[in-house]
Amino acid sequence: MNEWLRALISVLLLLVIMLVNGSMTIYMLRKVLGHMHLRLGPTELGPAGIAQLIPDIVKLLVKEDRHPNKTDYWIYAIAPILVFVPGLMAYAAIPFSEDLIASDMTYGFLMTVGFLSIIPLGIFAAGYASYNKYSLLGAMRSIGASISYEVPLILSAIVPIMLAGSLNLREIVLAQANSLWFIIPAFPSAIIFFICALMETANVPFDLAEAETELIAGFSTEYSAMRFGFMYLTEFSNNFILASLMVVLFFGGWTLPFVPAEIIEPIAPIIFVLKSYLLIFCFMVVKGSVSRFRVDQMAALGFKVLVTSALIWALIFGVGYKIFLMTVGGGA
Amino acid sequence: METWIKHALDTMYTDFAPGLGPDQFDAYDLQGWLSPEPPPGIVTPRSLRRQANAPDMLETDHFLLNLGPSHPAMHGALRMLVELDGEMVMSSEAHVGFLHRGIEKLAEHRRYNTIGTLMDRGDYATGIMGEWALARAVENLGEIEVPERAEWIRTVVAEVNRMASHYLWLGPLGLDSGAMGPFLFMMRDREACLETLEAVTGSRMMFNYVRPGGVVFDWNKEGNDKLLAYLEKADQYLDEHWEALIGSELFHQRVIGVGIVPHEMALSFAATGFIARASGIDWDLRRDRPYGYYDKLDFDVLTLDGEDIWARTLVRFDEMKQSIRMLKQLVEMGPPPGEHIAKLPKVLRLPEGEAYGSVEGARGELGVHLYSTGGDTPYRMRYRPPIQFHLAIADTVAPGQWLADALLSYGSFDFCFGEVDR
Numbered sequence: 001m002n003e004w005l006r007a008l009i010s011v012l013l014l015l016v017i018m019l020v021n022g023s024m025t026i027y028m029l030r031k032v033l034g035h036m037h038l039r040l041g042p043t044e045l046g047p048a049g050i051a052q053l054i055p056d057i058v059k060l061l062v063k064e065d066r067h068p069n070k071t072d073y074w075i076y077a078i079a080p081i082l083v084f085v086p087g088l089m090a091y092a093a094i095p096f097s098e099d100l101i102a103s104d105m106t107y108g109f110l111m112t113v114g115f116l117s118i119i120p121l122g123i124f125a126a127g128y129a130s131y132n133k134y135s136l137l138g139a140m141r142s143i144g145a146s147i148s149y150e151v152p153l154i155l156s157a158i159v160p161i162m163l164a165g166s167l168n169l170r171e172i173v174l175a176q177a178n179s180l181w182f183i184i185p186a187f188p189s190a191i192i193f194f195i196c197a198l199m200e201t202a203n204v205p206f207d208l209a210e211a212e213t214e215l216i217a218g219f220s221t222e223y224s225a226m227r228f229g230f231m232y233l234t235e236f237s238n239n240f241i242l243a244s245l246m247v248v249l250f251f252g253g254w255t256l257p258f259v260p261a262e263i264i265e266p267i268a269p270i271i272f273v274l275k276s277y278l279l280i281f282c283f284m285v286v287k288g289s290v291s292r293f294r295v296d297q298m299a300a301l302g303f304k305v306l307v308t309s310a311l312i313w314a315l316i317f318g319v320g321y322k323i324f325l326m327t328v329g330g331g332a
Numbered sequence: 333m334e335t336w337i338k339h340a341l342d343t344m345y346t347d348f349a350p351g352l353g354p355d356q357f358d359a360y361d362l363q364g365w366l367s368p369e370p371p372p373g374i375v376t377p378r379s380l381r382r383q384a385n386a387p388d389m390l391e392t393d394h395f396l397l398n399l400g401p402s403h404p405a406m407h408g409a410l411r412m413l414v415e416l417d418g419e420m421v422m423s424s425e426a427h428v429g430f431l432h433r434g435i436e437k438l439a440e441h442r443r444y445n446t447i448g449t450l451m452d453r454g455d456y457a458t459g460i461m462g463e464w465a466l467a468r469a470v471e472n473l474g475e476i477e478v479p480e481r482a483e484w485i486r487t488v489v490a491e492v493n494r495m496a497s498h499y500l501w502l503g504p505l506g507l508d509s510g511a512m513g514p515f516l517f518m519m520r521d522r523e524a525c526l527e528t529l530e531a532v533t534g535s536r537m538m539f540n541y542v543r544p545g546g547v548v549f550d551w552n553k554e555g556n557d558k559l560l561a562y563l564e565k566a567d568q569y570l571d572e573h574w575e576a577l578i579g580s581e582l583f584h585q586r587v588i589g590v591g592i593v594p595h596e597m598a599l600s601f602a603a604t605g606f607i608a609r610a611s612g613i614d615w616d617l618r619r620d621r622p623y624g625y626y627d628k629l630d631f632d633v634l635t636l637d638g639e640d641i642w643a644r645t646l647v648r649f650d651e652m653k654q655s656i657r658m659l660k661q662l663v664e665m666g667p668p669p670g671e672h673i674a675k676l677p678k679v680l681r682l683p684e685g686e687a688y689g690s691v692e693g694a695r696g697e698l699g700v701h702l703y704s705t706g707g708d709t710p711y712r713m714r715y716r717p718p719i720q721f722h723l724a725i726a727d728t729v730a731p732g733q734w735l736a737d738a739l740l741s742y743g744s745f746d747f748c749f750g751e752v753d754r
Contacts, residue, residue, distance in 0.1 A: 033512070033513075036513055037512065037513050037516040037517070038516050038517060038520055039516065133395060133397050134397075137416075137419065137735070140418075140419075141419075204510055204511075204512075205510070205582060207510070208736075214405060214735060214736050214739055216403065216404060288512065288513050289511070289513055289576070290510070290511060290580060290582045291506065291509040291510045291511040291577075291580060291582040291583045291585075291586055292509060292510025292511075292582075292586070292736075293582070293585070293586075294585075294586065294734055294736050294737065295419055295734065295736065296734065297585060
């Protein structure tokens with residue numbers, strides 16, 4: 001097949017996956033939070049209210065796209081794209097199964113995290129250009145948050161990467177297919193990664209950038225219509241990216257323990273998506289039950305607790321693993 | 333409009349007080365405002381300042397931010413004008429009056445038994461308390477004997493209303509701290525309280541139930557059943573709230589040591605109710621100047637020296653527990669026999685003179701001062717809203733806190749703007 005045609009098809013497919021993920025996560029959030037909060041979430045339209053999403057998206061599409069007078073218009077207009085496109089690109093390296101990868105990059109993990117860290121730039125642009133004080137505060141918080149979670153996020157992934165000996169997400173999964181899921185040897189890393197994922201997806205203990213009761217809607221206060229929709233969808237679809245990264249790093253990707261590869265092969269993407277959504281469910285349960293951190297508390301947690309513990313754990317594990325390989329494994 | 337200059341959320345907006353130009357504020361010494369800690373020993377309200385142009389060492393400007401009257405975290409129609417240095421609140425200034433309806437003036441043209449409707453619209457979260465305060469003032473001035481049965485009913489509905497009001501505080505406090513779930517659970521419990529009140533008084537909010545001399549309707553079976561059904565679950569519900577919100581580590585992290593109201597400040601600002609009790613002032617009208625049925629009830633008053641939001645939460649949570657305890661005792665006693673309202677003339681005329689009547693409202697001492705010249709309407713009525721006193725504390729303690737903490741601390745005072753603006 002023509003290389004360009006393949007790329008085009010992958011991008012379109014990923015776009016569909018992202019939009020479906022984004023809207024399914026929105027629906028899921030409404031349902032999960034609803035049931036946690038003595039209410040039902042959407043019920044009226046379609047089975048269990050799932051068709052509620054259609055008018056919601058149509059509403060975003062047909063609403064008037066207006067902006068306040070004093071906005072820095074071009075930045076204001078570009079910011080949602082700056083949020084949306086990296087959010088889409090982050091899907092490129094996600095291995096839904098052994099063959100179903102848009103782009104099998106050697107440094108897949110780094111690329112995914114790199115794309116994700118462009119998003120705060122878009123958010124800052126949105127907050128800055130909106131010419132609104134709440135937006136500006138939200139944007140600054142978002143930058144502050146991103147520098148406090150990205151370092152421990154990457155540090156916590158070092159241990160599974162050491163175990164797999166590769167930064168390629170597919171190879172990390174394959175390394176787990178023949179042995180243990182990395183959650184067992186690298187349990188502390190998984191905890192740190194989970195907390196950082198909550199920060200990255202701006203779930204409740206860390207939803208400072210758009211803390212509703214403090215900053216109205218934070219960086220997206222002045223946005224409407226599909227520009228708002230792009231940022232909203234990206235934020236929700238990021239849940240999936242982080243969950244799937246965690247599935248790849250710690251929960252064996254599309255594999256299942258004790259199940260032979262031939263059985264898994266036809267249903268691998270389904271297993272992968274189900275695992276990811278199970279993790280998203282965990283994010284949402286946390287979201288529905290706890291209070292929010294303060295800005296300084298979040299920074300302190302990121303820098304003092306998470307970075308330190310991730311580093312120390314990586315050091316201990318790295319030394320231990322090397323000794324283990326030299327004595328028992330006899331290689332590396 | 334010709335006079336319209338900029339939108340109030342505009343970053344460059346400075347014209348917060350039309351007619352007072354920036355040059356009139358140049359002389360202010362801003363040193364005291366630049367330290368993140370409020371100056372020690374300050375117990376009086378700070379002077380008004382409206383110009384935010386104090387560069388700090390990084391040469392970044394402070395900016396002014398309007399919180400409210402329609403900000404999602406502002407409870408009621410309060411507008412807080414805060415000066416921010418980054419996320420740090422440098423000064424805070426309350427602007428009130430959005431809900432002013434002239435209740436005190438309107439009362440001068442109303443007969444004594446119809447002023448209660450105005451009191452409902454004052455402290456709208458606990459209408460019963462306002463009505464009761466007014467009824468007590470009228471009864472004190474007219475030396476009206478209130479039947480035992482009426483006192484029993486008043487005490488029951490007041491305690492149920494107190495519970496409803498406290499739920500409406502604790503839930504949104506959780507919401508302010510970011511926890512959404514507990515709020516919705518508390519709305520369920522508040523619903524049970526409101527249904528009881530609805531069955532007894534016929535209304536969920538604007539009761540007009542407690543009148544001079546007694547109450548309008550007698551205690552009824554439906555209300556009794558609803559109250560019993562609620563009391564059966566109430567303790568378990570409170571435990572749930574403790575588990576879900578108050579006991580949670582993240583909530584502690586947000587409230588302990590935040591929004592501190594020092595003991596001296598609480599004294600000099602005439603704080604009452606839970607603000608006073610959380611700052612070490614052991615004062616509760618129900619115990620210290622008993623009225624209604626409270627002298628026959630067995631209850632404790634919790635006083636803490638914590639001075640922070642956490643202490644206020646604990647004091648109020650204990651109040652809720654005590655309310656349930658009192659309600660259980662009251663239900664066990666049963667309403668005493670007799671009339672539910674004293675025999676009074678249709679048009680009540682009070683003798684010349686003045687009288688003060690007050691109750692321990694949900695937010696503090698809620699009082700009414702009446703001045704009568706002998707007619708069927710008061711010559712002057714004064715409504716003592718506890719929250720107005722606490723509002724002055726709230727904008728004094730805000731400087732030096734993070735924006736998120738300041739909002740939480742405003743929320744912890746349980747503003748009800750019907751009674752501040754009156």
